């Protein structure tokens with residue numbers, strides 16, 4: 001009998017995070033100060049981040065110990081299960097073995113609490129009383145709300161306005177954990193007021209919401225800012241996923257040829273894929289595939305350049321694959337993978353050919369999600385559907401070529417809060433949108449000049 005589920009006991013949760021920085025094939029370009037263009041030092045980040053996280057951001061240690069109080073919270077749902085998608089394999093008639101790591105078992109229903117818990121812990125330890133953040137689809141806001149509640153910190157969430165009204169239940173779950181969530185742009189910050197003056201109907205974007213949260217955090221002593229993806233320390237915290245998966249695949253007697261994750265800012269992909277980077281460097285033939293939506297083609301159509309992390313140009317400049325900080329994604333797109341930039345670590349690994357990037361249109365992703373739901377039962381988040389789509393694509397290629405490949409993908413979150421997107425799909429109201437080449441050029445024309 002082949003097993004469906006590979007589980008590890010609580011005590012086998014990884015005790016360290018894996019830092020990919022010492023294993024990069026080229027040095028990581030440093031963040032630059034937004035005003036001077038000089039490399040940003042710890043003192044530039046200290047107004048909004050605790051020193052422990054700033055140190056992790058630039059650490060060259062390969063393994064970093066996870067503090068006991070963080071492990072103690074993560075153990076409430078970790079190690080997460082690894083599933084063999086036997087029924088999907090049968091439905092596709094593929095000789096490929098498909099495995100998925102299920103991050104939907106966390107309290108917020110996605111991988112995001114893995115870093116939210118660590119960030120809330122380090123801020124609490126540094127004496128911070130309040131955390132500010134932005135959220136798009138609401139998953140990061142709910143993860144941080146949950147984590148702040150665990151450690152007794154106040155949480156303030158600026159939620160992209162169109163999502164705030166499209167996804168009222170995400171806002172409510174943040175309230176369940178005691179957080180405050182308001183639509184962005186708001187009149188609470190100068191950045192928000194400026195956007196509202198220019199366009200009172202502005203639907204908001206992640207870039208704008210980040211400007212608001214950073215401004216709020218920078219203007220108060222008791223408040224720090226917290227980011228749910230993109231930065232090195234965030235991807236570091238997510239590497240519990242890949243480390244567990246490696247142990248669980250051993251239990252299954254399997255070793256992946258293909259590792260797949262969807263990519264918004266790169267954290268669930270990096271969390272799953274980075275622990276495989278040393279194996280690949282040692283000569284094992286593994287393809288690491290980062291999947292993005294055709295509507296927000298950061299890796300497949302963007303430029304590798306220094307850019308701001310936010311709309312107003314308040315954050316340090318990061319060398320990353322970007323569509324330009326002016327990029328406002330089409331509102332018709334259901335997925336939360338809408339950020340203009342990409343993690344500098346994922347960007348560099350893509351530039352160096354270690355990571356391969358692909359994009360898919362959203363209708364094909366919803367079709368894949370339904371194929372998956374009807375075979376495996378789980379209804380995935382629209383973001384996750386991109387990883388499912390790529391996994392199915394690879395499984396069908398294996399069938400065509402008659403190859404017995406092993407595919408691993410990250411099921412980054414369930415879709416229980418995303419029924420509105422599925423409803424639109426069934427009503428035929430979702431359309432494909434390929435971000436036009438000329439719009440990409442337009443946004444890229446506004447990249448900041450660096451010395």
Ligand SMILES: *Cc1c(COP(=O)(O)O)cnc(C)c1O
Nearest residue numbers: 139229264265266267268412413
């Ligand atoms: C936020 C989110 C993503 C995208 O963010 P990454 O940082 O790229 O992982 C993907 N899947 C789910 C379920 C999410 O909540």
